[in-house]
Amino acid sequence: MTKAPSQLRVIPPHVPAHLVFDFDIYADARVGSDVHQTYSAAIADAPDVFWAPQNGGHWMVQRMDAISAIATDPEHFSVREMQIPRVPNPPFFIPLSLDPPENLPYRRAMAPMFGPVAVKAMEPRLRAWAGEIIDAALQKGTFDFMADVAKVFPVSVFMELMGMDLSRLHEFRDLAERFFENQNDAAQIEALSGQILGVMKALIDEKRSTPDDKLMSHFIQADMGGGRTMSEDEILAMSFVLFLGGMDTVTNVTGFAYQQLAQMPDLQARLMADAEGLSGAFADEAVRMFGVVNTPRLVVKDIDLMGVPFREGDMVLNLLPIGSRDDRKFDQPHVLDIDRKKVAHVTFSTGPHLCIGHVLGRAEIKVLTEEWFKRVQSFSLAADKPRPFRTGTVMALEALPVSVNAAS
Amino acid sequence: MSQTVSSAIAWWARMRGDQPAVVLAGEVLSYRTLQDWSDRVAAMLVGAGVEPGDRVAICSTNSLAYVALIFGTIRAGAIVSPINFRYKPREIAELLETTEPRLVFAGPDQVAALREAGVSPRDMSMVEGLREGRRATAAYDPEPDWPVVIIATSGSTAKPKGVVFTNRTMTAYAANWSIEEPSAPAGSKVITMAPLNTSAGFVQLVHYTIAGCTLYMEPQFDPARALDLIQRERITCFAAVPAFFEFIAARPEFANADLSSLKLVTAGGARVSRQLLETYRAKGIVIRQIYGQTEVGGNATIMPAHLAIDMPEKCGWGGAFIDIRVVRPDGSDCAPGEQGEILMRSPGMMIGYWRNPEETARALRDGWLWSGDIGVLDENGLLTFVDRLKDLIISGGLNISAAEVERVVCEFPGIREALAIAAPDPKFGETPLVVYHGDAEVDVAALIAHCDANLSNYKVPRYVAFSADPLPRLATGKLSKPAVRELYTDAHLRLPKVR
Missing domain, CATH: 3.40.50.12780 (ANL, N-terminal domain)
Structure with missing residues (x-):
């Protein structure tokens, strides 16, 4: 019986045999609920940059220096396509799919709203949301940290950031939740995307007539150079990217970090004793250890780099979460150590596409942790409950059932 | 029994x-x-x-x-x-x-x-x-x-x-x-x-x-x-x-x-x-x-x-x-x-x-x-039947998946993006029309030969249109088929039949 191309291991002639290492980024049997540790272990013996013949065949980059070299070289490694395996008519996101300098005006338009000053100003609102969400979850005793906390918090923050009508919180949360639950259902995603964009479009109209100091009003007014403002389509596209980028990421970094924290009673006791003093260090270490985004690149110009022949049309996957656990950069990289000296990592990538929300994302985890330990004495994994996960370009924890001892 | x-x-x-x-x-x-x-x-x-x-x-x-x-x-x-x-x-x-x-x-x-x-x-x-x-x-x-x-x-x-x-x-x-x-x-x-x-x-x-x-x-x-x-x-x-x-x-x-x-x-x-x-x-x-x-x-x-x-x-x-x-x-x-x-x-x-x-x-x-x-x-x-949600071209009573045609067309060197839409046809009702974008026009005869080798004959595009501009997109980043259909409503009247 012949096999269709999709099932084949694809190894083009330019790929040398010593760089081939089998790994299925979507469903590798070696990866478990502790995704980061098991993923790292599975590829520990693979070369720094290797060719995975599965999923149409693509390069995988696991070392921090190699990742930095590729992320800062848009001339050879383009963001134009980000699908593995490559698909016909890949989606195009503003500004994610734009190589510099085209992406710069859009980043400049967003930057002031995501800087430390703006995020600091948002903190009281983040705190209020975190408290409210944790209180609601605690009412339940045993609950799913993902569904009840990690998934709802970033949606609320997104609405706050955009200046959305918070009386529609539940409606929009429900929309967001269904969107991320139906990732494999193209028809549902299409319908839900339409509804989300409908909400955004209504928001644009509202902010045109009654502007405020929130992000959507800022998008409407932002000078893109030469006095040009963004078209409605551009604003919608940017809003959609922020929606995608702001939810799944913070949700899953938080989820994986709390999965680990649930198994570390000593660290919980320290955080309980001094949440305000230690939450920043915890957030930093959570971000270093539990990155969830792997960034694809398309080779658009042949280049030999680090002994690897990258050829036009090859797909490359930068394993940011693995790069942030590079044992050449970190002592005991798989240990969550909040006393670790702060060192650069690549969870947020680097170069022209450095995550614009990195200050906000870190702040969300920090504030959530402070509010958590105001209310929680200790918590642990609920015994014998499965913790499903998915891998791919974004790694996600789909459920995290926890048992909680509330603070007295 | x-x-x-x-x-x-x-x-x-x-x-x-x-x-x-x-x-x-x-x-x-x-x-x-x-x-x-x-x-x-x-x-x-x-x-x-x-x-x-x-x-x-x-x-x-x-x-x-x-x-x-x-x-x-x-x-x-x-x-x-x-x-x-x-x-x-x-x-x-x-x-x-x-x-x-x-x-x-x-x-x-x-x-x-x-x-x-x-x-x-x-x-x-x-x-x-x-x-x-x-x-x-x-x-x-x-x-x-x-x-x-x-x-x-x-x-x-x-x-x-x-x-x-x-x-x-x-x-x-x-x-x-x-x-x-x-x-x-x-x-x-x-x-x-x-x-x-x-x-x-x-x-x-x-x-x-x-x-x-x-x-x-x-x-x-x-x-x-x-x-x-x-x-x-x-x-x-x-x-x-x-x-x-x-x-x-x-x-x-x-x-x-x-x-x-x-x-x-x-x-x-x-x-x-x-x-x-x-x-x-x-x-x-x-x-x-x-x-x-x-x-x-x-x-x-x-x-x-x-x-x-x-x-x-x-x-x-x-x-x-x-x-x-x-x-x-x-x-x-x-x-x-x-x-x-x-x-x-x-x-x-x-x-x-x-x-x-x-x-x-x-x-x-x-x-x-x-x-x-x-x-x-x-x-x-x-x-009353209004429309199909499924993206099909129905040619001579045979269903053609637009996505399948697009997949094969996009494999052809020089084609950056392509959509297949239905063009009216007096004999078959509908027939596939492909709109593509790339850095330059491709050799259409070679493209059709590529399609012939990989698709049943009734699925092979009958019209091929080159777009110098990238194809229109939705805010979700996906190509907009409705916009392309609108732009190419009468294209079959201007384009030559390529097979």
Whole structure:
């Protein structure tokens, strides 16, 4: 019986045999609920940059220096396509799919709203949301940290950031939740995307007539150079990217970090004793250890780099979460150590596409942790409950059932 | 052996043994011969190691041997897996990967493609050779719930999905129409023009043989021949796309033709216009609009004749055993006049897609089939089909998945992005038009050669348009097909036909 191309291991002639290492980024049997540790272990013996013949065949980059070299070289490694395996008519996101300098005006338009000053100003609102969400979850005793906390918090923050009508919180949360639950259902995603964009479009109209100091009003007014403002389509596209980028990421970094924290009673006791003093260090270490985004690149110009022949049309996957656990950069990289000296990592990538929300994302985890330990004495994994996960370009924890001892 | 396709054939072999079951190019296959021949085929299959549930793939143009092989396979408890005789080796290989047949049979013109796809087919002449011979019977009877066929359908995905019917679903489908349509009793004469590898061809064959009718199989649509056949053989049932009825009416001999034998005349795939209705009404015939899809078993609803006269474009209100709803995305029923997705429920619908639990769960929810089609019910519950959610191009009655064409076109060097849309075509109704963007125009002849090598001929684009600008996108980052359709509405009038 012949096999269709999709099932084949694809190894083009330019790929040398010593760089081939089998790994299925979507469903590798070696990866478990502790995704980061098991993923790292599975590829520990693979070369720094290797060719995975599965999923149409693509390069995988696991070392921090190699990742930095590729992320800062848009001339050879383009963001134009980000699908593995490559698909016909890949989606195009503003500004994610734009190589510099085209992406710069859009980043400049967003930057002031995501800087430390703006995020600091948002903190009281983040705190209020975190408290409210944790209180609601605690009412339940045993609950799913993902569904009840990690998934709802970033949606609320997104609405706050955009200046959305918070009386529609539940409606929009429900929309967001269904969107991320139906990732494999193209028809549902299409319908839900339409509804989300409908909400955004209504928001644009509202902010045109009654502007405020929130992000959507800022998008409407932002000078893109030469006095040009963004078209409605551009604003919608940017809003959609922020929606995608702001939810799944913070949700899953938080989820994986709390999965680990649930198994570390000593660290919980320290955080309980001094949440305000230690939450920043915890957030930093959570971000270093539990990155969830792997960034694809398309080779658009042949280049030999680090002994690897990258050829036009090859797909490359930068394993940011693995790069942030590079044992050449970190002592005991798989240990969550909040006393670790702060060192650069690549969870947020680097170069022209450095995550614009990195200050906000870190702040969300920090504030959530402070509010958590105001209310929680200790918590642990609920015994014998499965913790499903998915891998791919974004790694996600789909459920995290926890048992909680509330603070007295 | 109760409520199986095989039990119905055995019944008609007893009751109407000499009546033709199938007439193909003048060659007659009686129910008695069909019964004996298919029994011998079943015994041969079992002897070759075929077990209940195994797949038997068939890649051939229509022939009486094909018919015998279908009923023999079902009698042996195996599952018929028809392969489109137009398929290219790559399409065949992709299909075989999911069906994994125990045996593959091929017609003389299909052997080479199958070999190239990596299998060693048996020759259809092996089946032909069993037309005469000693009585033979398979040692066991098929069960009602055993699957009988996997029919490949084109959906909105790039790869076809296999619709699975069982003995029980196919007999229930036939039972519904026997109850509902007294105009097609046993002994009725039916024209069928569809290849047996299509849903229409396979379902008509099995439906009308379960019902004890005679099928006149035509190798292709020829309006003059059809008109002649209807009169000469006193044909009673005729189903086709509206364009076929128009071609027949355009024949000079139509004016004096005697069509009084026709009792059940249905049209699907496109709307029946008032003008078409009136042309045939002058001959005493009411063309009735149908709606259905492979997944529901075939037809789901036929417009009642007395209502079709006033509302030719409507499709009826379901059937004796077939319920229809039109719903909003959240599953609640639409108000009369409100558009929504058409849902259907019947004992004749598929049990699911072959080895595809995700797509099955999507299509079958709480006992209802979600059609992916948009429709609207009027205040009397009569359905009007509005549009298909699935991205299909329907060319000469054959469904083409736009995504599949796009996948192959995008493989061609120099093409950055491409969409396939339907261009109107006087002969086929619709035909594929491809709009692509790249750094420069590509060699269209070479592109078409690439498509020819990887796609069945009817899927190969007939028009190719180059766009110097990137194609329009939605805010979600996806290409916008509605915007491209609008930009290229009249493109077929300006562009040359490239094949």
